[in-house]
Amino acid sequence: MVTMGLLLALSFVVSLLALAFLIWAISNKQVAPDQHDARVIFEPGDEGHVDSGETATSRPYHFDTVRSGIDAVSTRPVAVLLIAATVWLVIGSVFGLVASLKLHWPDWLSDHAALTFGRVRTLHLNLVIYGWLSQVGIAAMIWVLPRIFHTPLRAPRLPLIGAALWNAAVLLGAIAIANGWTDGEEWLEIPWQLDLVLALAGVFFMVPLIKTTLARQVHHIYVTGWYFLAGILWFPCLFVIANLPYVHSGVEEATVNWWFAHNVLGLWLTPIGVGTAYYFIPKIIGKPVFSYAVSLIGFWGLALFYSQVGIHHLIGGPVPTWVATLSVVHSVMMFIPVIAVAINQHITVGQNLWALKESLPLRFIAFGALMYTMASFQGSIEALRSVNSVTHFTHYTVGHAHLGAYAFVTITMFGAVYHMLPRMTGRVFRWPALINAHFWLVVIGFAIYFFGLSIGGWLQGLAMLDGTRPFSESVILTKPYLEARSVGGALMTLGHLVFAFNVASILLPQRVPESVRTVPAE
Amino acid sequence: MNNYLPLSIISLGILAFATLMLVIAPGIEMARPEPPAGLRPYTAEEQRGRDVYVSMGCLYCHSQQPRAPEQAPDGERGWGRPSVSADYFYDSPHQLGTMRTGPDLLNVGARLPSESWHLTHLYQPRAIFDWSIMPAYPFLFEVKAKAEEGDVVVALPPGFAPAEGVVVASQEALDLTAYLLSLDRTYPAPEDGIRDDGYRPRGDAE
Ligand code: HEM
Numbered sequence A: 001m002v003t004m005g006l007l008l009a010l011s012f013v014v015s016l017l018a019l020a021f022l023i024w025a026i027s028n029k030q031v032a033p034d035q036h037d038a039r040v041i042f043e044p045g046d047e048g049h050v051d052s053g054e055t056a057t058s059r060p061y062h063f064d065t066v067r068s069g070i071d072a073v074s075t076r077p078v079a080v081l082l083i084a085a086t087v088w089l090v091i092g093s094v095f096g097l098v099a100s101l102k103l104h105w106p107d108w109l110s111d112h113a114a115l116t117f118g119r120v121r122t123l124h125l126n127l128v129i130y131g132w133l134s135q136v137g138i139a140a141m142i143w144v145l146p147r148i149f150h151t152p153l154r155a156p157r158l159p160l161i162g163a164a165l166w167n168a169a170v171l172l173g174a175i176a177i178a179n180g181w182t183d184g185e186e187w188l189e190i191p192w193q194l195d196l197v198l199a200l201a202g203v204f205f206m207v208p209l210i211k212t213t214l215a216r217q218v219h220h221i222y223v224t225g226w227y228f229l230a231g232i233l234w235f236p237c238l239f240v241i242a243n244l245p246y247v248h249s250g251v252e253e254a255t256v257n258w259w260f261a262h263n264v265l266g267l268w269l270t271p272i273g274v275g276t277a278y279y280f281i282p283k284i285i286g287k288p289v290f291s292y293a294v295s296l297i298g299f300w301g302l303a304l305f306y307s308q309v310g311i312h313h314l315i316g317g318p319v320p321t322w323v324a325t326l327s328v329v330h331s332v333m334m335f336i337p338v339i340a341v342a343i344n345q346h347i348t349v350g351q352n353l354w355a356l357k358e359s360l361p362l363r364f365i366a367f368g369a370l371m372y373t374m375a376s377f378q379g380s381i382e383a384l385r386s387v388n389s390v391t392h393f394t395h396y397t398v399g400h401a402h403l404g405a406y407a408f409v410t411i412t413m414f415g416a417v418y419h420m421l422p423r424m425t426g427r428v429f430r431w432p433a434l435i436n437a438h439f440w441l442v443v444i445g446f447a448i449y450f451f452g453l454s455i456g457g458w459l460q461g462l463a464m465l466d467g468t469r470p471f472s473e474s475v476i477l478t479k480p481y482l483e484a485r486s487v488g489g490a491l492m493t494l495g496h497l498v499f500a501f502n503v504a505s506i507l508l509p510q511r512v513p514e515s516v517r518t519v520p521a522e
Numbered sequence B: 001m002n003n004y005l006p007l008s009i010i011s012l013g014i015l016a017f018a019t020l021m022l023v024i025a026p027g028i029e030m031a032r033p034e035p036p037a038g039l040r041p042y043t044a045e046e047q048r049g050r051d052v053y054v055s056m057g058c059l060y061c062h063s064q065q066p067r068a069p070e071q072a073p074d075g076e077r078g079w080g081r082p083s084v085s086a087d088y089f090y091d092s093p094h095q096l097g098t099m100r101t102g103p104d105l106l107n108v109g110a111r112l113p114s115e116s117w118h119l120t121h122l123y124q125p126r127a128i129f130d131w132s133i134m135p136a137y138p139f140l141f142e143v144k145a146k147a148e149e150g151d152v153v154v155a156l157p158p159g160f161a162p163a164e165g166v167v168v169a170s171q172e173a174l175d176l177t178a179y180l181l182s183l184d185r186t187y188p189a190p191e192d193g194i195r196d197d198g199y200r201p202r203g204d205a206e
Helices: A002-027 A037-041 A065-104 A117-149 A158-178 A192-214 A223-243 A250-285 A292-306 A310-314 A321-333 A335-350 A354-358 A360-382 A385-391 A395-425 A432-465 A471-476 A479-507 B004-030 B044-056 B115-123 B171-182
Strands: B141-144 B166-169
Touching (some): A002 A292, A002 B004, A037 A117, A037 A250, A065 A158, A065 A395, A065 A479, A117 A158, A117 A192, A117 A223, A117 A250, A158 A192, A192 B004, A223 A292, A223 B004, A250 A292, A250 A310, A250 A335, A250 A360, A292 A321, A292 A335, A292 B004, A310 A321, A321 A335, A321 B004, A335 A360, A360 A385, A360 A395, A360 A432, A385 A395, A385 A432, A395 A432, A395 A479, A432 A471, B044 B171, B166 B171
Antiparallel strands (some): B141 B166
């Protein structure tokens, strides 16, 4: 017991010391990223100009030939990944909607095992995480890293092989889950045999990105690069260790499970979302982020604290007290890196609100970045023991999961896709109103979803904690909120259909009068 | 930050440190050579039933980890004593769960020991509780004109029985029920049982 208490203290002290050292190093210019480094995202002439031009009505974007040479190489792999991701987004959302409806219409579609709630929900999670978010994230990496390194993507064919393998594994994984073949742990349901294929596919994504990094033409690695490059190392390690068959069992398996599952959010999806926002916000606005030095604290703080929060999913459970407490403490410490990111991103947007009018993609990305702050603050508070007792086993947690995975990462990626596509194709979106419609559908849908589940989940938690109220009360009182979630989710799903239409409309060859075209990408 | 190698090494080092803290150290602490007295391994039938439980995704609505009385009234609800890590000696994949859309099931075999109740409930939860939102699992059952030798017939209230014939449990349904009935950790918790005691009033901890 004593030694374990020591370990707890040790972990905390090490993390704090590391952070203190970092702050010291920054203030003493030992590591000195200065505002000059933050400008590495701009080509000469970019800075000071808004980078919009997705639609025929907005000003044509500044297009520079050096960059178009870079983009031209990335376009193919990025397009393939984006198309696949979009398909999974739509299918995954439909499964989410079906799962949601089933929670208040339990006898709907109950004749087949493949359509039972436990499987439909699992399909939803795996398709949106591995099919949609992971792929759109890798697409963004393939697009952004060569740009910030000022050199074309190396080995640009490998990601195509990777995409083929990855999508085959996701598809087979979905079929396996629908038929009841699952590894049986949340976030790790895809059978490990198929996980091997996913891991192999990952290699085909990592090699080109690392080769590009090593061949870079600039001295400095821009902050987005830190997040992306660390993410592509962290995720494979997590994925392989957690999926090792026959190694884990009992409660130890549960700790591996939540170490993995929370790190998928913290060390994979979050770097994707934060890294993307860190590139596109200043790039679109045409001004560097507010304080580049602070971004270092955001990054290393995330690495130190986020990596240790996973056991907050087992608070009050059969795990050693100290490890639950450790995760609670680190969850609260997450305020530090989150505030650091918030300072950079929100102030940069806040000082340039005019740009939201100019650029539709920026609206998505700025909204997503704001939701990152919200989701993280909420998560830190949710991990407190007193709050966790109420929320832990309820729909409140699902609301929180969507604030992070949906409102933050997914919506940020929508913006990134809308920004990349015109530059990939040399075309413009012909129906900007549909981009706007997509935005409002998902934002309003999400708001209904989130407030519905947060209120309903909280009441559910209070009912369960009150021993004088029968369990049935906690079920009955949530029904209207579950219905509200289905309404919100339906709007979101509709928004995704509009998104898919927008993506298809710009990618498919179109007969457009020459006058509405912008400069073709070579 | 201008170099790739240090960035990678430190990032991976931090992850390794986190793994040590969250996985390896607690794993060593919880590892035990022996199951607690009172816990027996699953029979072949119960294990098959457990596989059905896993493959149907009961996990997404049911936890298997009663909380301590200081934290929640799980004991009052009949869900059992606070569980300790040793209670899961034979469990893989673990099914601790994170949702209580339905009740905790770690001791459901002790609370609801009737096979017939579970079969009815799995066939149609609303035949028992009209407010239930648990899915029905009709595909684990068969409707036959007449029960044959050895068939287990599901008792159903009027309105839920098919117009003609009888509902008979499949082997999967019987296995699943056997697993549910085996869920019973009412033996005393081992002295050195490990669990999160963070809700104990201060001064009460050892
Ligand atoms: C692409 C966007 C989406 C992402 C990234 C996403 C992500 C997630 C995640 C991470 C979970 C697990 C939550 C937990 O275990 O706490 C989940 C569950 C769920 N999501 Fe989504 N989701 C998305 C869109 C949707 C949509 C459009 C709906 C439609 C209603 C939906 C409905 C659900 C439902 C019903 C669950 C299961 C909740 C439960 O087990 O009670 N999601 N989703």
